[in-house]
Amino acid sequence: MAVRTRFAPSPTGYLHVGGARTALFNWLFARKRGGKFILRIEDTDEKRNTAQAIQAIYEGLKWLELDWDEGPDKGGAVGPYLQSQREEVYQRYLAQLEIKGHVYTDEGSIRFRSPRKTVVVNDIVCGRIEFDMTNPGTHPDMTIRRPDGSWIFHFVNVVDDLEMQITHVIRGEDHLSNTPKHIELYHALGAKPPAFAHIPLILNHEGKKLSKRDGGSSVAYFMEAGYAPEALRNYLCLLGWSPKDNREMLALNEILELFELESINRRNAIFDLDKCFWLNGQYILQMSLDRFCELSLPFLERAGITYSSREALLPALAIVKPKVKHLSDTPEWISFLFTEDYPFEESSLEKALRKPAAIERLRTLGEALKNLPEWNHPSIEAKLKETAAALGVKAGELVHPARVAITGKSVGPGLYETFEILGRERVLERFRRAAELAMQKFEPTGSA
RNA sequence: GGCGCAUUCGUCUAGAGGCCUAGGACACGGCCCUCUCAAGGCCGGUACACGGGUUCGAAUCCCGUAUGCGCUGCCA
Numbered sequence: 001m002a003v004r005t006r007f008a009p010s011p012t013g014y015l016h017v018g019g020a021r022t023a024l025f026n027w028l029f030a031r032k033r034g035g036k037f038i039l040r041i042e043d044t045d046e047k048r049n050t051a052q053a054i055q056a057i058y059e060g061l062k063w064l065e066l067d068w069d070e071g072p073d074k075g076g077a078v079g080p081y082l083q084s085q086r087e088e089v090y091q092r093y094l095a096q097l098e099i100k101g102h103v104y105t106d107e108g109s110i111r112f113r114s115p116r117k118t119v120v121v122n123d124i125v126c127g128r129i130e131f132d133m134t135n136p137g138t139h140p141d142m143t144i145r146r147p148d149g150s151w152i153f154h155f156v157n158v159v160d161d162l163e164m165q166i167t168h169v170i171r172g173e174d175h176l177s178n179t180p181k182h183i184e185l186y187h188a189l190g191a192k193p194p195a196f197a198h199i200p201l202i203l204n205h206e207g208k209k210l211s212k213r214d215g216g217s218s219v220a221y222f223m224e225a226g227y228a229p230e231a232l233r234n235y236l237c238l239l240g241w242s243p244k245d246n247r248e249m250l251a252l253n254e255i256l257e258l259f260e261l262e263s264i265n266r267r268n269a270i271f272d273l274d275k276c277f278w279l280n281g282q283y284i285l286q287m288s289l290d291r292f293c294e295l296s297l298p299f300l301e302r303a304g305i306t307y308s309s310r311e312a313l314l315p316a317l318a319i320v321k322p323k324v325k326h327l328s329d330t331p332e333w334i335s336f337l338f339t340e341d342y343p344f345e346e347s348s349l350e351k352a353l354r355k356p357a358a359i360e361r362l363r364t365l366g367e368a369l370k371n372l373p374e375w376n377h378p379s380i381e382a383k384l385k386e387t388a389a390a391l392g393v394k395a396g397e398l399v400h401p402a403r404v405a406i407t408g409k410s411v412g413p414g415l416y417e418t419f420e421i422l423g424r425e426r427v428l429e430r431f432r433r434a435a436e437l438a439m440q441k442f443e444p445t446g447s448a
Numbered sequence: 449g450g451c452g453c454a455u456u457c458g459u460c461u462a463g464a465g466g467c468c469u470a471g472g473a474c475a476c477g478g479c480c481c482u483c484u485c486a487a488g489g490c491c492g493g494u495a496c497a498c499g500g501g502u503u504c505g506a507a508u509c510c511c512g513u514a515u516g517c518g519c520u521g522c523c524a
Binding site: 042 | 450451452453454455459460461462463471472473474475483484485486487516517518519520521522523524
């Protein structure tokens with residue numbers, strides 16, 4: 001039978017990273033087995049504002065490149081995929097239960113009468129678990145519909161999984177204890193339950209379930225903080241699953257190759273933002289310049305950086321790519337390359353250009369570079385070192401003032417590359433301006 | 449309280465009876481490299497929750513205790 005998995009979030013206004021990982025594991029399993037991955041929105045609770053909230057789910061999933069085969073926006077043979085539009089289906093299934101005498105009314109609500117037996121859950125991740133459902137005191141009959149006609153999760157979830165022919169229910173471990181109830185419903189409806197795989201929860205630093213108030217609990221946070229989607233996706237895979245060969249960075253096709261539900265851990269995992277951050281840095285380091293450009297572009301636009309052409313932008317991106325850790329920082333790293341009106345950091349200026357000797361050295365370096373026959377990294381470097389030697393100082397004595405002069409900061413991309421792409425005229429002009437600024441600021445005879 | 453699940457470095461994990469004086473990664477500390485900052489390289493410390501079994505032998509199997517998490521809703 002063809003595999004069909006689903007991700008069934010309720011629209012809470014954001015895509016939770018735990019939900020994202022659940023979606024990811026469902027997606028991985030379906031893709032690996034050549035099956036279908038379905039998106040169903042569980043919006044039975046009318047209090048949740050849906051339009052925007054559903055949008056947040058779409059955006060998060062799309063960003064992570066988890067594409068679905070059937071869903072509210074795509075349609076499919078067993079839709080609609082919004083629970084709020086499936087009233088007719090639920091009525092039909094309720095009628096079935098009524099005919100078979102599995103439900104009864106209690107103070108306006110409809111309850112499902114438990115068969116009161118031991119239910120065995122054969123979970124792909126957790127193994128065989130027996131639940132003793134015989135005691136009504138500890139396992140009361142579940143409500144499936146409220147007096148106002150709205151439906152309870154357990155019922156609609158089971159009905160939909162059944163109707164949508166879901167073969168594997170892969171969800172958070174918080175549902176493990178609900179599973180015997182669901183199995184009772186399947187049986188009452190005369191259906192064979194799907195396979196279940198309950199995956200461990202993602203916890204915050206306090207070891208509690210990751211919640212909305214925890215920083216970094218929503219996919220949107222990572223989008224805005226400049227993470228590469230492939231990095232977050234990779235990190236999420238490593239929470240509760242591992243390739244078992246000590247690799248940390250895995251391409252999607254490698255994960256697809258190795259991923260098995262059976263090898264998922266049972267232990268809850270704490271989300272470690274540090275490691276996720278590190279992985280992101282590794283991804284940025286190793287990605288192509290094109291990809292780096294693609295992912296940086298939205299941030300550059302937002303920062304209002306103007307550049308004449310992509311051809312002008314790429315060399316700038318190339319020299320900062322090894323430095324950038326968050327894509328959202330790219331503008332900060334390259335901005336000085338696209339304006340003559342770059343700011344000077346007070347402390348850097350003071351450290352590098354306060355001394356008259358430093359200004360003098362900058363002037364000497366400018367003179368030396370003025371007639372350099374070839375303007376490229378190796379010859380610039382050679383000339384700078386030659387100049388330093390002639391002055392009897394270490395290269396750093398020229399490098400630091402020069403960096404501050406041309407970037408305004410004491411930290412930046414490699415100096416020689418920066419010189420090269422800035423071009424000789426701009427470099428020399430910046431030297432002059434910086435020297436002037438420093439002299440005004442640190443006027444030795446000045447009163448101040 | 450009841451039921452369920454879990455328990456290896458601070459964190460993510462490898463480990464399915466001898467290969468474990470427990471491996472990797474992040475973080476942390478030190479050194480090297482170096483034009484800054486990173487990156488990279490090398491080195492270092494820190495873990496099998498506890499107590500009983502079973503076995504020639506246990507991180508690995510069994511039982512108990514403790515702790516954590518989840519469920520126990522007319523939330524999903």
